[in-house]
Amino acid sequence: MKKTFILCTCILLATVLTLGFVQMLVTPKYMTTSRDGALIAEYYREKPDHDVVFIGDCEVYECFTPPTLWQEYGITSYVRGSAQQLIWQSYYLLEETLKRETPKAVVFNVLSIKYGKPQNEAYNRMTLDGMKWSQSKVEAINASMTEEEDFLSYVFPLLRYHSRWSEIGREDWQYLFHRDTVSHNGYLMQTATKPKTNSIAGRPLIDYTLPEIGFEYLEKMRVLCEEKGVAFILIKAPTNEWKYYWYEEWDAQIVDWADEKGVDYYNFIPLDEEIGLDWNTDTYDAGVHLNVYGAEKLTSYFGNILVEKYNLSDRRGDAELDAVWAEKLAIYQKERNGEQ
Numbered sequence: 135m136k137k138t139f140i141l142c143t144c145i146l147l148a149t150v151l152t153l154g155f156v157q158m159l160v161t162p163k164y165m166t167t168s169r170d171g172a173l174i175a176e177y178y179r180e181k182p183d184h185d186v187v188f189i190g191d192c193e194v195y196e197c198f199t200p201p202t203l204w205q206e207y208g209i210t211s212y213v214r215g216s217a218q219q220l221i222w223q224s225y226y227l228l229e230e231t232l233k234r235e236t237p238k239a240v241v242f243n244v245l246s247i248k249y250g251k252p253q254n255e256a257y258n259r260m261t262l263d264g265m266k267w268s269q270s271k272v273e274a275i276n277a278s279m280t281e282e283e284d285f286l287s288y289v290f291p292l293l294r295y296h297s298r299w300s301e302i303g304r305e306d307w308q309y310l311f312h313r314d315t316v317s318h319n320g321y322l323m324q325t326a327t328k329p330k331t332n333s334i335a336g337r338p339l340i341d342y343t344l345p346e347i348g349f350e351y352l353e354k355m356r357v358l359c360e361e362k363g364v365a366f367i368l369i370k371a372p373t374n375e376w377k378y379y380w381y382e383e384w385d386a387q388i389v390d391w392a393d394e395k396g397v398d399y400y401n402f403i404p405l406d407e408e409i410g411l412d413w414n415t416d417t418y419d420a421g422v423h424l425n426v427y428g429a430e431k432l433t434s435y436f437g438n439i440l441v442e443k444y445n446l447s448d449r450r451g452d453a454e455l456d457a458v459w460a461e462k463l464a465i466y467q468k469e470r471n472g473e474q
Contacts, residue, residue, distance in 0.1 A: 161291050164260070166305050169316045170195065170217045174227070174264030176317055177214055181458075182235035185446050186211040188320070189228050189355075190243030191219040193371035193378070196423045198241075200319035201466040202433040204459045207441055208448030213320030216264070218257035221246045221351045226274035228355055230265065232362050239365040239444055242355060244388050244399075245378060250345025252280045262288060318466045323426050325470065330413035330421030336379030344387050356395055365444055368392055372402035372411060372432060375421045400439070402432065409435045426470055 164171030173195060186209060188194040195215030203209040214227050224242060252258070258278045265271040275288050287294040316322065352368075359366035368388065374380050385401055392399035402409065409431055413421055416428025424432065440446045449455055 161263075161295050162259075165308075165314055165316065168260070170215075170322055171260040172264070172313060172316050173320055173322065174214070174216050174261055175313070176264075176315055177212060177231075177320065178266060179315070180212060180319070184210045184212045184235060184237050185449070186239045186241060186440065187228075187231055187235075187237045188213040188215065188241045188243075189219075189224045189231075190215055191246050192217055192423060193243045193245055193373060194241070195317070195320055195322050196324060197243075197371045197373075197429050197432055198436070199321045199323075199426070199429050199433045199466075201321075201459070201463050202430050203437050203440075204450075205463060206434055207437045207446070208450035209437060209440060209446050210449060210455065210459075211319060213317075215320055215322075216257075216261040218253060219246060219261050220249055220253065220278060221348050222277040223258075223261050223274050225351045225354050225358075226270040226277070227261075227265070229358060230268055230270040232358060232364070233268075233270075236362055237364060238446055239367055239440065240355070240359050241367045241369055242352075244352075244368050244370050245380065247344055247348035247352065247388070248384065250347050252278050255280055255283055258283070259294075263291065318462065318469075321429070323466075323469055324418040324423065325426055325472065326418040327415055327425060327427075328418055328420050329415070330375070330417055333421075334376040336376065336381055339381070339383075342381060342383035342387075344384055349391060352391065353395070356397060366397055367444075368397055368399040369436075370399075370401040370403060371424075372406045372409060373417075373421060373423055374403045377422050398443070400436075402436075405435075 162168070162171060170192070186203070188198050188211065192215065195213050198211075198213055200211040200213065203211045214231060216223075219227075224246065228240060228242075258280070262271065262275055262278060265274065275285060279285065356366050370380055370385070370388075380401075380403060388399055388401075391397075406413075411424075411428050411431055416424055416431065418425040441448075
């Protein structure tokens with residue numbers, strides 16, 4: 135009987151270990167392709183000591199560079215961004231973040247408020263798989279799943295990714311037990327240049343009313359920040375091409391909400407010249423997103439607002455922070471200069 139028990143235990147243990155290994159192998163690594171899928175998980179490697187936390191979609195993780203904020207203003211920051219991050223995902227990421235740290239300001243990019251329902255499983259995975267397990271993650275999954283998804287596949291990713299077995303490649307083996315850091319405090323650098331050659335306005339809509347659920351989560355974020363004594367700031371990144379067009383009618387609704395709630399809102403679209411953006415050199419995809427040269431200009435411009443309006447102090451001169459950020463800046467400049 136004892137030998138049978140030991141044998142069964144060994145078989146069970148071997149099965150669990152095998153399934154665990156296979157799950158690790160088939161789960162996407164996001165190291166060389168779709169690197170934005172690695173962003174959410176990287177935050178947990180950071181010491182939670184940030185003056186500013188950015189929350190939102192690609193318009194934050196490709197528009198704001200924490201190394202620039204530190205280098206020019208002595209402000210510590212992190213970008214908790216992910217591809218097509220939906221507003222309820224932003225809320226639960228914020229909820230989770232504020233349990234780990236209390237920044238002086240939270241900055242939310244408003245583009246995702248246009249979505250009133252779950253959109254795409256692939257983008258859901260790029261946000262949700264990287265979150266650590268908590269009540270916030272559970273609620274984020276439940277709010278985000280499309281009709282084709284099920285909760286159990288988030289608990290056991292093997293149920294979702296088992297079909298990748300035939301696609302396993304070098305990246306999957308190379309990063310089986312570790313991940314490189316692909317971002318700079320959440321900023322995903324783009325150094326290529328592809329000029330903006332034309333301006334295509336968004337297609338006329340039948341109804342410009344933003345979804346009510348978006349304002350519900352916007353209010354939840356505002357209240358959460360208020361309870362924590364954190365300034366809540368809304369922004370719209372200066373990019374405004376056909377792919378992510380921002381209608382004036384939408385903007386007016388954000389302005390009205392912000393005025394009613396006493397929240398600051400900065401729409402950077404009409405300020406591109408004041409910021410110093412050059413659409414011949416400061417975008418890598420014809421104006422849809424900023425490259426590093428444009429992101430540095432926007433970050434520098436916004437950093438001045440953070441200092442003047444929100445009284446963020448210059449923390450340079452702190453020996454520990456100086457050492458940490460000297461290393462971060464060196465890595466940042468190396469990638470910016472195209473060095474290996």
